[in-house]
Amino acid sequence: MTNDFDVVVAGGGPVGLMLACELRAAGVAVLVLERRARPERAVKAGSMGPLAAEAVRGLGLGAELRAAEEAANERDLRLTGKPGGPREHFGGIFLDPSLASDPDRRRVRVDQPALEDILARHARSLGVDVRREHEVTGLSQDGDGVSVDVATPAGALRLRCAYLAGCDGGRSTVRELAGFGFAGTPGSLTGRDGVVRLSEEARRALPRGFHHTERGVFVFAGFGADRVASVEFDGPPADPAAPLTLADLEASVRRVSGVEVVIDELLSGFVYTDEARQATTYRRGRVLLAGDAAHVYAPFGGQGLNVGLADAANLGWKLAAQVHGWAPAGLLDTYTAERHPVAAGLLDNTRAQAALMRPDPQSRALRELFAEFTGLEPVTRRIVDMKTGQSVRYAVGDDHPLAGTLCPDLPLDGAVAGAATTLRDRLGRGRGLLLDLAGRAEVRAGIAPWSARVGTVTARAKVDGVDAMLLRPDGCVAWVLPQGAAYRAEALTGALRTWFGEGETG
Numbered sequence: 001m002t003n004d005f006d007v008v009v010a011g012g013g014p015v016g017l018m019l020a021c022e023l024r025a026a027g028v029a030v031l032v033l034e035r036r037a038r039p040e041r042a043v044k045a046g047s048m049g050p051l052a053a054e055a056v057r058g059l060g061l062g063a064e065l066r067a068a069e070e071a072a073n074e075r076d077l078r079l080t081g082k083p084g085g086p087r088e089h090f091g092g093i094f095l096d097p098s099l100a101s102d103p104d105r106r107r108v109r110v111d112q113p114a115l116e117d118i119l120a121r122h123a124r125s126l127g128v129d130v131r132r133e134h135e136v137t138g139l140s141q142d143g144d145g146v147s148v149d150v151a152t153p154a155g156a157l158r159l160r161c162a163y164l165a166g167c168d169g170g171r172s173t174v175r176e177l178a179g180f181g182f183a184g185t186p187g188s189l190t191g192r193d194g195v196v197r198l199s200e201e202a203r204r205a206l207p208r209g210f211h212h213t214e215r216g217v218f219v220f221a222g223f224g225a226d227r228v229a230s231v232e233f234d235g236p237p238a239d240p241a242a243p244l245t246l247a248d249l250e251a252s253v254r255r256v257s258g259v260e261v262v263i264d265e266l267l268s269g270f271v272y273t274d275e276a277r278q279a280t281t282y283r284r285g286r287v288l289l290a291g292d293a294a295h296v297y298a299p300f301g302g303q304g305l306n307v308g309l310a311d312a313a314n315l316g317w318k319l320a321a322q323v324h325g326w327a328p329a330g331l332l333d334t335y336t337a338e339r340h341p342v343a344a345g346l347l348d349n350t351r352a353q354a355a356l357m358r359p360d361p362q363s364r365a366l367r368e369l370f371a372e373f374t375g376l377e378p379v380t381r382r383i384v385d386m387k388t389g390q391s392v393r394y395a396v397g398d399d400h401p402l403a404g405t406l407c408p409d410l411p412l413d414g415a416v417a418g419a420a421t422t423l424r425d426r427l428g429r430g431r432g433l434l435l436d437l438a439g440r441a442e443v444r445a446g447i448a449p450w451s452a453r454v455g456t457v458t459a460r461a462k463v464d465g466v467d468a469m470l471l472r473p474d475g476c477v478a479w480v481l482p483q484g485a486a487y488r489a490e491a492l493t494g495a496l497r498t499w500f501g502e503g504e505t506g
């Protein structure tokens with residue numbers, strides 16, 4: 001059987017589109033199957049963390065992201081009198097993001113529909129085939145590829161691909177069909193979150209902000225439109241698939257807030273719980289999972305895109321290398337090894353947030369104590385770094401403090417005469433980068449056999465104590481040459497072989 005595509009991506013949400021763009025930019029023939037007829041317009045994420053934003057900039061979409069953020073800020077300003085969107089919090093305890101290890105790596109105020117539009121346009125411009133009203137209903141894999149059954153308006157279809165990526169969300173069909181284990185803890189609460197229309201009277205009656213009460217939590221925020229949310233700790237929803245209704249949201253907000261608020265219209269919304277589960281591995285043979293398909297959790301603190309898009313950025317270049325045949329042994333399995341612990345941490349931090357939000361006296365006392373601790377700068381720094389992904393560090397076999405971290409989008413000075421450029425402008429599309437910060441010709445010569453897979457840039461950048469670093473296409477620092485240190489060719493060659501396979505001679 002011949003394969004029709006190198007990779008089929010199930011699910012055209014943010015993670016599926018991001019992965020498809022990564023793969024296509026690296027020269028892979030990719031097809032996206034999306035069961036919805038039209039893009040999802042309901043707002044889930046109102047903002048995204050810095051790793052998600054850096055991954056999107058790595059696709060060359062920095063200007064689009066900036067324009068979307070400016071438009072969102074203008075809408076916020078009209079509605080609330082101030083720009084900026086959601087603030088950083090942990091279980092409703094607000095945190096000062098300027099205390100992060102690198103405060104420039106900040107949350108970006110772009111909501112999910114706007115992000116999906118940017119990614120969908122980019123996918124189209126790259127020539128990615130996105131087929132709507134195509135639902136994955138079956139699959140089977142063998143040594144050469146995966147057969148995928150698809151339900152379409154024109155009838156059933158069977159496709160063949162070398163690899164199938166399940167980016168089909170929290171209730172993933174691919175995860176189920178491919179037999180992935182999905183371990184974790186059941187839900188204990190019901191969260192309701194709606195974008196609504198309120199009368200002026202209702203807007204005055206309901207206090208703005210995040211409130212803990214004796215019945216749970218309610219939130220009244222105005223980001224682009226009025227948004228009302230509640231959390232009640234009386235068990236998971238009876239029917240987790242039932243859509244949110246106006247009456248249900250209104251009754252819950254009334255119960256929790258004690259305000260007899262009237263909601264005029266529910267524009268969009270979600271019911272969720274705090275079930276926290278994770279696929280036990282992200283790869284079974286030729287089937288891989290990314291984003292919510294690989295991990296589900298309560299959406300507390302807005303972290304889903306930060307983790308999901310970083311999954312896609314981690315997987316994209318590795319899968320492309322596998323398809324192109326140059327991936328070193330075990331490269332694809334480093335996807336699970338690196339990303340599984342990150343989502344395990346995410347699940348735990350959402351469990352901790354649920355514990356801090358409960359209305360019982362013990363949890364209230366815990367919350368007060370925790371809020372007091374966040375007055376200590378190192379505590380806040382630790383939490384903001386965790387939430388924004390700045391504490392992510394993969395094992396890359398180098399003990400330099402920067403090795404294994406995801407490098408920020410550094411402005412590069414002198415890389416291109418007369419033009420402002422950043423690291424993400426030069427990185428990605430399936431290629432690594434040697435960043436030479438001190439004009440070390442012997443280092444640049446060292447990567448010559450890998451020049452088809454690794455680019456080079458000589459520039460100045462704000463990185464203290466470093467002469468050169470090797471970056472993987474996802475921005476992970478794979479090797480570091482400290483300032484003034486002797487160059488050891490075997491150390492760089494070892495890192496190049498680990499991530500980029502054998503070099504080419506002659």
Ligand SMILES: Cc1cc2nc3c(=O)[nH]c(=O)nc-3n(C[C@H](O)[C@H](O)[C@H](O)COP(=O)(O)OP(=O)(O)OC[C@H]3O[C@@H](n4cnc5c(N)ncnc54)[C@H](O)[C@@H]3O)c2cc1C
Nearest residue numbers: 011013014015035044045046136168169291292302304305
């Ligand atoms: C109320 C709420 C608020 C949130 N707020 C934030 C926030 O502020 N910040 C943040 O970062 N995250 C937030 N999140 C989380 C974020 O929305 C998710 O992490 C994100 O949507 C995950 O993207 P995904 O592409 O993995 O999955 P999804 O967005 O669920 O996309 C999956 C896609 O797959 C399609 N699909 C499903 N099954 C099939 C099939 N069998 N065949 C073909 N297609 C299929 C679906 O139609 C869908 O388009 C929030 C979530 C909720 C519910």
